[in-house]
Each structure stands twice: as C-alpha cells, then as structure tokens.
Amino acid sequence: MHALETIRSLLKPGGVLIDLRPDGHPPEFWGYAGEDPILLGYLDETDDFVEYRQAAQAMEEAIENRWFQPQKRGEFDFVIHADSLEEMRDYLATEWTDAVIPDEVWSNARSWKPDRVALREVVHIGILQTV
Amino acid sequence: MAIRLDPEGNETRELFRLFDDFAGKSILEIGAGDGRLTWRYAGRTARVTAIEPDAQRFSRSVANRPGNLKQVGFLNIDLTTFAAHNTEKFDIAILSWSL
Numbered sequence: 001m002h003a004l005e006t007i008r009s010l011l012k013p014g015g016v017l018i019d020l021r022p023d024g025h026p027p028e029f030w031g032y033a034g035e036d037p038i039l040l041g042y043l044d045e046t047d048d049f050v051e052y053r054q055a056a057q058a059m060e061e062a063i064e065n066r067w068f069q070p071q072k073r074g075e076f077d078f079v080i081h082a083d084s085l086e087e088m089r090d091y092l093a094t095e096w097t098d099a100v101i102p103d104e105v106w107s108n109a110r111s112w113k114p115d116r117v118a119l120r121e122v123v124h125i126g127i128l129q130t131v
Numbered sequence: 132m133a134i135r136l137d138p139e140g141n142e143t144r145e146l147f148r149l150f151d152d153f154a155g156k157s158i159l160e161i162g163a164g165d166g167r168l169t170w171r172y173a174g175r176t177a178r179v180t181a182i183e184p185d186a187q188r189f190s191r192s193v194a195n196r197p198g199n200l201k202q203v204g205f206l207n208i209d210l211t212t213f214a215a216h217n218t219e220k221f222d223i224a225i226l227s228w229s230l
C-alpha cells in the first residue's frame with residue numbers, strides 16, 4: 001500500500017496532512033568570520049537526492065489519485081550551527097550518515113578560518129487536506 | 132557551545148504562519164525523530180501520537196520530553212505496523228521530514 005494512502009486511512013474525513021521535507025537542493029556550508037558570512041561550499045549527499053525525488057513523485061501521485069488536495073505551501077531555511085567544521089562533521093556522522101563534507105569545503109575553511117560554521121537547508125512545507 | 136538546530140525558530144514560524152489550527156486536535160506525527168519538532172508544537176494541541184522507527188532516536192525523544200507535555204505519546208514503531216494495529220482516526224498527520 002502507498003504510504004500516503006495509509007496516512008489518509010488514518011485521518012478523519014477532512015483531515016489535514018502537513019508535509020515537511022527538504023526541497024532537494026544541496027545544503028550550503030557557511031563560515032562566519034566576524035559578521036560577514038562566507039559560502040564554503042555544498043554538502044555532498046549520496047542517497048538523499050534519490051529519496052527526495054521519490055518523495056516528490058509519491059506526493060504528486062497522491063494528488064493525482066485525489067487522496068489529498070493541496071491547500072497552502074511555503075518554505076524556510078533550516079540552519080544547523082556549529083563552532084567548527086570538525087564539530088559539524090561529528091554531528092553529521094551520527095545524524096546524517098549519507099552526507100559527506102567535500103574537500104573543497106575543508107580547503108575553504110582552512111583558508112578563511114571561520115569563527116563558526118552553519119549548514120543551511122531549504123525545507124518545503126505543504127498543507128494538504130483529504131478529499 | 133554544542134550543535135544548535137534552527138535556533139532562529141524558522142521551522143515553527145513558517146509552520147504556524149501556514150497552519151495554526153492545532154487547538155483541541157489529535158495529531159499523528161510520522162517520523163518524529165528525537166522529538167525536536169514535536170516539542171515545539173505539542174503545547175498547542177490536545178494530544179499527539181508520535182511514531183519513530185529508529186530505536187536510538189526514539190530513546191532520545193523520550194529522554195528529551197519536557198515535563199509539562201504529558202499529552203504526547205511516543206511509540207517506537209514504523210508506519211505500516213502502526214496502521215495495522217491502530218483503530219483511531221486523527222485530525223492532523225505530520226510527515227516530519229519522513230516521506
């Protein structure tokens with residue numbers, strides 16, 4: 001059974017589905033030296049791109065099948081802050097296991113010596129209602 | 132300082148801008164992880180059932196539970212198994228980065 005059809009079966013008539021997921025663009029590493037942020041590069045995700053594409057396709061199917069009707073949509077920046085790129089690497093190793101910090105990002109961090117780093121990801125929110 | 136996740140509060144600000152009809156509602160959160168988002172909206176709802184299949188994240192969600200949020204039930208279970216045994220219908224389902 002389609003996961004979204006299962007979810008629909010768990011909702012009351014007229015129930016609401018709130019769908020939060022990354023928009024699929026590579027997350028950005030930013031370095032902060034003083035107040036000015038510097039783009040260090042992009043996170044390399046090995047598996048997630050496929051999953052994001054599959055998720056978008058699954059939602060399109062659910063709408064085509066009239067399980068859900070879109071009501072509203074928006075997006076926001078989800079930002080993870082760390083005091084160093086090493087601290088960010090350790091966090092990703094446990095929480096985002098398919099992600100790799102590319103050599104370019106390490107090289108830029110060594111050159112610019114940021115005081116802290118941030119990983120910025122754009123996240124989509126969809127509000128849908130059962131049909 | 133430790134890792135900080137969305138200290139700007141962008142996630143809940145955008146969520147509540149788009150949808151803020153949580154009062155008195157029953158919520159099913161799917162893929163609740165360590166409860167980060169759950170704890171940010173649960174105070175506005177009547178009741179939350181949050182499911183998470185990963186045992187480590189589930190354990191952290193229980194450990195991180197704020198003392199005043201008794202209306203949240205966390206289950207270490209996947210969606211298919213939950214649906215096979217559940218008899219309740221919910222007002223709202225939240226796919227928390229889990230589709």
